[in-house]
Structures are given as structure tokens and as C-alpha cells.
Amino acid sequence: LLDSPHVSAGRVPTQAGLRMFVDSLLEVGTVAPEDQERIDATQSNGDQDVTSLLDQVGAALSGITRGASVVLAPKREAAIRHIEFVSLAPERALVVLVFADGQVENRVFAPPPGQTPSSMREAANFLNALAEGRTLSDLRHSIGAEIARRRQQIDSLARELVESGIALWQDAGQPSERLIVRGRANLLESVADQDEIERIRVLFDDLERKRDIAEFLDLTETGEGVRIFIGSENKLFSLSGSSLVVSPYMNADRKIIGAVGVIGPTRLNYGRIVPIVDYTAQLVGRLVSERGQG
Known part of the structure; x- marks a missing residue:
């Protein structure tokens, strides 16, 4: 369950090893007070529209986790x-x-x-x-x-x-038109060698395929709670060896209307990021419902 990608590298967990750890050994903590404060700050402006709110949430989420954040906005159903x-x-x-x-x-x-x-x-x-x-x-x-x-x-x-x-509104409501991606630059911070640079290049290409990512997030709306996709478990990021931690969010009627998530290397601190994504999803669901959307 350990692998050495090249001679100079230390031994790192394989995808199977990470999955076993996540399923059996992962201890999920609580959201740190300073992280909760930054997430809560996104609701300070009660007059902002839903798009501005979700953009601010995405920026906060990427800043806290040092990964790339993805937010799938709700479909507009208002008359x-x-x-x-x-x-x-x-x-x-x-x-x-x-x-x-x-x-x-x-x-x-x-x-x-x-x-x-x-x-x-x-x-x-x-x-x-x-x-x-x-x-x-x-x-x-x-x-x-x-x-x-x-x-x-x-x-x-x-x-x-x-x-x-x-x-002009032909694509309105389509998943790709509802996707917000923030924090791509964070993914460069931990690059250590040429192999990592190539992995990040591939991931950047993946993030540009907004339609594919959005349609995948649309599928996560079929189940409640935080889900973790590691490496090739998610075909979108199989070549870059990246992970996605994602949770749907709901309106006041408990109907799933969108999703929030974090993308990063497979060595993500899952124990910290899972509760952050979960807390953010709950907050977003409440704020979007208060604004009468979804």
C-alpha cells in the first residue's frame, strides 16, 4: 500500500492505501474556529446576490484549504x-x-x-x-x-x-454555466519536482473542462453528505492523480440544489477538509434559501 514514484522520492501511499485509510482510519475533526470565522464572513453582506455570494464562498474555501474550490450554483427556477x-x-x-x-x-x-x-x-x-x-x-x-x-x-x-x-440565455441553467472555480494558483504551492509540475499541468487542463466538472458535480447531487473521490476513482482527474472532496447543499425543503468541493493532490489533509466542506455546504444551503433561490 506504499509506492515510490521515482528513486529520489520517499515512499507514499498508493491510491488503494489512501482509500483504506479514508474508509477505515480517518478521524474527522471539527472546523477550527478561525476557519469557521472566515467561512461565516461570507454572509456579512446580506444584500449580495447569489452569484456574488457563491463567488465569495469559493474564494474563502480555496484560501482556507489551499486547494482549488468548486461551487455549483443552483438552477434558477424563479419566474x-x-x-x-x-x-x-x-x-x-x-x-x-x-x-x-x-x-x-x-x-x-x-x-x-x-x-x-x-x-x-x-x-x-x-x-x-x-x-x-x-x-x-x-x-x-x-x-x-x-x-x-x-x-x-x-x-x-x-x-x-x-x-x-x-x-443569449440558451446555456443558462446548464451545469457548465453554473460552475465557479477558484484558487487554481494554490495547487502550485507544494510542487516539488518535475513530475509534480506535469501533474499540476494536467490538473489545470482538467479544470478548464468546466462542462465535464460541472456535469460530474451534478451527479453528486444524488446523495447526501461529503464524498471523497481519490485519483482514478474520478475519471476526470485520473491522469493528474488528484482528489475531490465534495458535498451537495440543500434548500429549506431539504432538496439538493447544488454542490461545493475542494480539489487538490491525493495527500490532502482529509481529516481537516471534510468538516470544512460539510460546514460550508450547510451554510451555503441556508444562505441561498434565504435569498429565495433554489
Whole structure:
């Protein structure tokens, strides 16, 4: 259960050895007061939106653990309250979505040629009539059929604007669009030799594949509690020999709505990191629920 990767290296636990240790011998401690204080500090601004909150949580988690943190934000299920198009320049416009829970999202885009203030108002009025009480996902799925059915009620310029504006949110709700990764630089701190540098290079490549990581985290939402994936147990990080400690978080109804985790080398201090991830997941679930999301 010990291995020596090269002549100059000391003997290190194999993956099987680490798994046996984690399953049978690991003593999980409690969160140190100073760590708990840093995690709790993320809730100091009660007015911040969910995205800002989760970004701050990710930064705190990576700073405390000295690993890379991953946070999967909840899917937005709130109904749309209002949609507006704003002209910024001849070739730039802003589309603003206001949700029933008070959250606001906006995106800048290049509108179809020839748009006028009148066509923008018409497009917004058309969408607002359709969107009332619907989620963004509902609207995206039905907009094509609605445009075809009401073709006589909306001119071609406004119709093009509606289609291009809604297309901006085509990936909204997909796992890769909900993933926040922080602290990549921490993974370089303990690099000791060329083999380690290559391992970190591969891990950085893995972290760039946000869609794969997010979809994997989505799968962790099927079970409660902290889970530990060591090395090749997680196919995403098999080449880099990295570990993932992850826990889903829940809303007030005990429904799993997202996940938080830490990625690092297999020699992670599991006894310390497991309770940190668990505590963070519980806090995030409560804070997200208080903000009416999930």
C-alpha cells in the first residue's frame, strides 16, 4: 500500500492505501474556529446576490484549504417578472431580465441590424406578455412556437430581436454555466519536482473542462453528505492523480440544489477538509434559501 514514484522520492501511499485509510482510519475533526470565522464572513453582506455570494464562498474555501474550490450554483427556477431591451450604441444593446425573487441578470449583445427604439419596445412587450409567471427555461422552450403562432402580431425587426435576445440565455441553467472555480494558483504551492509540475499541468487542463466538472458535480447531487473521490476513482482527474472532496447543499425543503468541493493532490489533509466542506455546504444551503433561490 506504499509506492515510490521515482528513486529520489520517499515512499507514499498508493491510491488503494489512501482509500483504506479514508474508509477505515480517518478521524474527522471539527472546523477550527478561525476557519469557521472566515467561512461565516461570507454572509456579512446580506444584500449580495447569489452569484456574488457563491463567488465569495469559493474564494474563502480555496484560501482556507489551499486547494482549488468548486461551487455549483443552483438552477434558477424563479419566474420572470420583467424583460427590457436597452440600446447602448448602434451595434450594441442590453437585455435585462428581472426575476420574481428580485434577482436581475443582464447581457450585452449585438442586435440584428436596423433595430429602432420602437422595435425594442415591441419586442419587450411581446416577451413580457408571454413571460408572466414563467421561468426562463419555460420561455426558452416555448418561444419558437409562440413566435410562429403570433407572427401577425409582431413585425420582423422585433421578431429578430426576441429570438436573438432569448438565445443569449440558451446555456443558462446548464451545469457548465453554473460552475465557479477558484484558487487554481494554490495547487502550485507544494510542487516539488518535475513530475509534480506535469501533474499540476494536467490538473489545470482538467479544470478548464468546466462542462465535464460541472456535469460530474451534478451527479453528486444524488446523495447526501461529503464524498471523497481519490485519483482514478474520478475519471476526470485520473491522469493528474488528484482528489475531490465534495458535498451537495440543500434548500429549506431539504432538496439538493447544488454542490461545493475542494480539489487538490491525493495527500490532502482529509481529516481537516471534510468538516470544512460539510460546514460550508450547510451554510451555503441556508444562505441561498434565504435569498429565495433554489
